[in-house]
Each structure stands twice: as structure tokens, then as C-alpha cells.
Amino acid sequence: MTEAPEPGVPNGRAPARHRPGTPCRVSLMVHGMAAAQAFYAELFGWEFQPGPSRLGPCVRALLNGREVGGIGQLPPGRHLPVAWTPYLASDDVDLTAETVRLCGGTIGVGPLETGGTGRLAIGSDPSGAVFGLWQARARPDAATAGPLPGTPVWQELLTYETTGAATFYARLFGYERKPDGSADVDRVTLHLDGRPVAGVHGLGRALPRDRGPHWTTHFEVADTDEAAERLVALGGRVLTPARDTAHGRVATVTDPEGARFALIRSAR
Known part of the structure; x- marks a missing residue:
């Protein structure tokens, strides 16, 4: 692994x-x-x-x-x-x-x-x-004032369904689970001390068979569209073009070896 x-x-x-x-x-x-x-x-x-x-x-x-x-x-x-x-x-x-x-x-x-x-x-x-x-072993770096381009800012688990997955992680760390709020979307946010720290998104049969359940790291960028263009020029690939969401502008991409991640310009 x-x-x-x-x-x-x-x-x-x-x-x-x-x-x-x-x-x-x-x-x-x-x-x-x-x-x-x-x-x-x-x-x-x-x-x-x-x-x-x-x-x-x-x-x-x-x-x-x-x-x-x-x-x-x-x-x-x-x-x-x-x-x-x-x-x-x-x-x-x-x-x-x-x-x-x-x-x-x-x-x-x-x-x-x-x-x-x-x-x-x-x-x-x-x-x-x-x-x-x-x-x-050592004290982590001090917190930054805001999302810095080039840093991982969010983790989201893409899986078959949220109930079992969220229950597993809640047993490990005591997360509070809060539903997305949309009746037609199977998504929950995991909270610690009232603060959102990760997401779980159930895709059912829409989950890619060649990938299976997996975590997606979101990296902050100054401009999602420009970063996606630069990624392609460097040999990467865009899986889902940049789109506006409630959380910011997001594109799902891969590096030249196929590692998936997301680029996000967080909502301000």
C-alpha cells in the first residue's frame, strides 16, 4: 500500500x-x-x-x-x-x-x-x-492566516455510500457527522470541535470502477482555470473542468503518472 x-x-x-x-x-x-x-x-x-x-x-x-x-x-x-x-x-x-x-x-x-x-x-x-x-514528535507548524496556494486545504472521501464510511471514521476519531442538507446528494461533513475537517461523498454506482473508493486531496491555487491550463502544459490531465461550487472554483485533475487530486480557489 x-x-x-x-x-x-x-x-x-x-x-x-x-x-x-x-x-x-x-x-x-x-x-x-x-x-x-x-x-x-x-x-x-x-x-x-x-x-x-x-x-x-x-x-x-x-x-x-x-x-x-x-x-x-x-x-x-x-x-x-x-x-x-x-x-x-x-x-x-x-x-x-x-x-x-x-x-x-x-x-x-x-x-x-x-x-x-x-x-x-x-x-x-x-x-x-x-x-x-x-x-x-515535534510541534506542527503554526497556523497560517489563510489558504496559501500550493498547500493541501481539504480532504474528501469518494465512496459508495456515506453511512458505513462515516461511521467507521467516527469510531476512530469521534467525528460529528453533518449531512449536506440536499435530499438528492449523499454527502456528509466530518466535524471536530465544531469545525469541518473532511467530507464524505457517496456516489453509489457512479463511483469509477477503475478507481474504487478513495480520498481526494484539494490543493489551494490562486486561479483554478490558470492552474489547470498550466497542469496540462506540464503533462497532467483534467478529469473534470473547473466549475463553481458553494465552496469555491474546483477542477479535478491528475499528474503525469495518473495521481488524482483537485485544484481549488476557495470561496472568500
Whole structure:
């Protein structure tokens, strides 16, 4: 296994010490490390530093000196899906990983140490959607004043139906579940301490069979249309053209290796 906002209330505004269950980091496993770094550097302005060697070849992605994600190298010959993986904060990764198993999920990696920076595990929920758990050793970066272009600001789970999926994650972290409010849309928002932190969207048979249930990371951009055009010029692909939503202007895209994510200009 590998590793839309309630825009206007992005994860970047989370308290300096992440409450368990808060999306706190993202990672991507790729076949071509150099090409991936070049792509995201051009798209988001990221810079890179070497990551923990215990995890294999990997780099930390930085924006203005702040870590925004990580990129790792898939083992040669391993034909695994290339996908962004969100990590949920935990005060005790070992205990949370055991709870994942007890609630019907699986743990495929870890728990393990990451060179003194923290402890992680990577698993999947009962429907197969992959996510990570992260227990930081150091205090997280201070919150920013608002959504900064190039940073992950929201995580949304696309799955078959919301009831079972939301119940699983609520058992892990005690989320409060609030329905979308629309009778014809199966969507709920997960809240912690009254603050929206992630979404769950049930698509039923409309969920792509070649993808299955998965989390989608939304990255803030200054201009969704311009960012989508730049992405295509860099070798990426637009799956869903930019569109206006109640939360901002969003486009669903892939990088050159096929990793799906979303570009969003959050509603102000």
C-alpha cells in the first residue's frame, strides 16, 4: 500500500497542535521521483529536501520553508496505484491502528518510526480507501492566516455510500457527522470541535470502477482555470473542468503518472 474544503475553513487554519482526526499531511508514491518533483515544483512552487531514509528514497515538499507533503519512490517492478494519501493526526498511532483493525479496516504499513520526526501507519477503510495515520514528535507548524496556494486545504472521501464510511471514521476519531442538507446528494461533513475537517461523498454506482473508493486531496491555487491550463502544459490531465461550487472554483485533475487530486480557489 502507499501512502472541497469547507473552503474558507481550510485545514491550514487548524490549531498548531493537531487534534486527533485532523488531516495533517499528505504523501505521494511515484515511479519517477525526478519527474514528479519537477512537475509539482512548476505547478505549486514547491522545493524539496531529502526525507527519512528508513522509508526508502523520498523527499519532503516545502513551500516558503513549511512542509506541505512528501513524495516517495515506489519499488521497481511494483505496479501499485499512484495516488495522494492523506494522513489523519493521532496521539497514539499504535492504538489507532489497532482500532482500525477492530472496526473492519486493514493496516498495510507500520506502525513504524520515521527517523525521529514521527510515527506512522498506512491502511485502508472497510471499502478499500487508503489513508494514513501520523503521530508527530515535534510541534506542527503554526497556523497560517489563510489558504496559501500550493498547500493541501481539504480532504474528501469518494465512496459508495456515506453511512458505513462515516461511521467507521467516527469510531476512530469521534467525528460529528453533518449531512449536506440536499435530499438528492449523499454527502456528509466530518466535524471536530465544531469545525469541518473532511467530507464524505457517496456516489453509489457512479463511483469509477477503475478507481474504487478513495480520498481526494484539494490543493489551494490562486486561479483554478490558470492552474489547470498550466497542469496540462506540464503533462497532467483534467478529469473534470473547473466549475463553481458553494465552496469555491474546483477542477479535478491528475499528474503525469495518473495521481488524482483537485485544484481549488476557495470561496472568500
